[in-house]
Amino acid sequence: MLYQINVANHHYIFQDLKTLMAKATPARTGDQLAGIAARDATERVAAQMCLADVPLKQFLNEALIDYERDEVTRLIIDEHDAAAFYPIAHFTVGDFRNWLLSDDASTEKLQALQAGLTPEMAAAVSKIMRNQDLILVAKKCRVVTQFRNTIGLEGHLSTRLQPNHPTDDVLGISASILDGLMYGNGDAVIGINPATDNLQNLTELLKLLDYIIHEYEIPTQSCVLTHISSGIQLAEKNVPIDLMFQSIAGSQDANSAFGISLAMLQEGYDAALSLKRGTVGQNVMYFETGQGSALSSNAHHGVDQQTMEARAYAVARKFNPFLVNTVVGFIGPEYLYNGKQIIRAGLEDHFCGKLVGVPMGCDICYTNHADADQDDMDVLLTLLANAGLNFMMGIPGSDDVMLNYQTTSFHDALYIRQLLGLQPAPEFGAWLEQQGILKQHSHQLQWPAQVPDRFSRLLMS
Incomplete structure (x- = not known):
C-alpha cells in the first residue's frame, strides 16, 4: 500500500508501511548505514506527518515482516488481544499520541491496553513524540x-x-x-x-x-x-x-x-x-x-x-x-x-x-x-x-x-x-x-x- 502526503509543495510517496516507519524515525547511524533512513529532515517530518494519519488497525493488516516466514510476526499477530485493543481501535497513530498524553490515559487504562498493542503500534507512536512525551507517558506505565x-x-x-x-x-x-x-x-x-x-x-x-x-x-x-x-x-x-x-x-x-x-x-x-x-x-x-x-x-x-x-x-x-x-x-x-x-x-x-x-x-x-x-x-x-x-x-x-x-x-x-x-x-x-x-x-x-x-x-x- 502506498502512503502519500504533500508538504511545502512537494509530493512525498512511501511505498509501504515499513518504508514510512523507517523514514519517520529520528536520525540514527544504523538506519543511515542500512540505506533506509530519511534523506533529510524535511522528508523525515513529511513521513512523521503521514504516519500520524495511519489508522492503528493498519498494523494488523500490513505486516512489516512477512507472516509466513517469520515466527515473531506470527507471535505478534496470533496473540493480539482484540478485546483489549477495542477501546482505541478507531484511533490513528496521531490520535493515539494525543490520548496517551491526556489525563484519560491513566495507569489502569494503560495496563488494560497492553495485550491489545502490537510493538509496531508502540514504535509508530514513539516516532511522532518528543523526548518529554516519551517520559511523561512512560511515567504512567507500571509493570511490576x-x-x-x-x-x-x-x-x-x-x-x-x-x-x-x-x-x-x-x-x-x-x-x-x-x-x-x-x-x-x-x-x-x-x-x-x-x-x-x-x-x-x-x-x-x-x-x-x-x-x-x-x-x-x-x-x-x-x-x-x-x-x-x-x-x-x-x-x-x-x-x-x-x-x-x-x-x-x-x-x-x-x-x-x-x-x-x-x-x-x-x-x-x-x-x-x-x-x-x-x-x-x-x-x-x-x-x-x-x-x-x-x-x-x-x-x-x-x-x-x-x-x-x-x-x-x-x-x-x-x-x-x-x-x-x-x-x-x-x-x-x-x-x-x-x-x-x-x-x-x-x-x-x-x-x-x-x-x-x-x-x-x-x-x-x-x-x-x-x-x-x-x-x-x-x-x-x-x-x-x-x-x-x-x-x-x-x-x-x-x-x-x-x-x-x-x-x-x-x-x-x-x-x-x-x-x-x-x-x-x-x-x-x-x-x-x-x-x-x-x-x-x-x-x-x-x-x-x-x-x-x-x-x-x-x-x-
Missing part, C-alpha cells in the same frame, strides 16, 4: 514483577549489581558484590557476565551467588548470563538457577543468529519454572535487547532498528520476564553514533517496552569509540529515572573491566535515589535497614562505620 522481591513499584528504582571479572576470579567477584551491597545495589539481580562460558565454570559461579544470597539472607536473585541452551543443561543438573537469561531480537532470523527460537525460549522458561526457586513470585526470565542487533546480523528485513527493537519486546512479553534490559549504547556508534542518539534510543526503548507490558530496565552505557561521555549517561539516567525506569546497572566505577564499556556505577544509583527520593525494592530495602546500610526512618543510604564482620568473611571464604 516478583521473584524473591518486587520490582517496578512506583517510587522505587532497582539495580543490577554487575560484578564482572576478566578471569571470573571468585575473590574479585566477591569484592565487587560486597562493594555494591554497601551502596544498596543488587535488588534487581546480582548478575555476572561470565568470561569463560563452560558448564563447570558456570556452575561454580552460580553456586557462589547462591551461597552469598543464602548465607546473608539477601532478598534478591542471581543470574549468570550464559546462553539459554547452557542454562537448560544446568537446570537439568539442578544447579541453582534463579533467572534464566537470553539475548533476544525482533525477527526469527536475528534470533537464529543468537542460536535460539521461540521453542527454545519456552523450554528454558519451563526449566526455570520447574526449579521453583522464587519466594514471592515466579517471574523467572531475564532478557537483554539492543537497537541494531537485527541489523548487525543482516536480519532486519528493511525494518528500522527501533521498530525491530520494539518487536523483541513481544518475544519477551510471551515469557512473563522478571527483567528486560535494553543495553542501549553497547552495540556501538555504527548504530547509535553519539550521546544524543543514545539518549533518544533509551527513552524510546523504555517507553515502547512499558507500553506493551514489559518490565523495562536500561543499561545506560556507551562504548569507548562512540561520541559520548559520562555526562550524556548522567542525562539519560536522570531522564529515565523520572520516566519510571524499573532498574539500572551498578558496576564498580562505571567501567566494566571484562566487557570493556562504560556504564553506570554504584555511586550513580545512590545519586539518583537521593535526588528523586526513590527506594530499592521493599523487601531489599528492609534487609538494608537490618544490616545498618540504610538508615532507619530517613530511608537514606549511608556508609556503615565499617563493613560488618559477617560481610568481611565473604572475602576470606
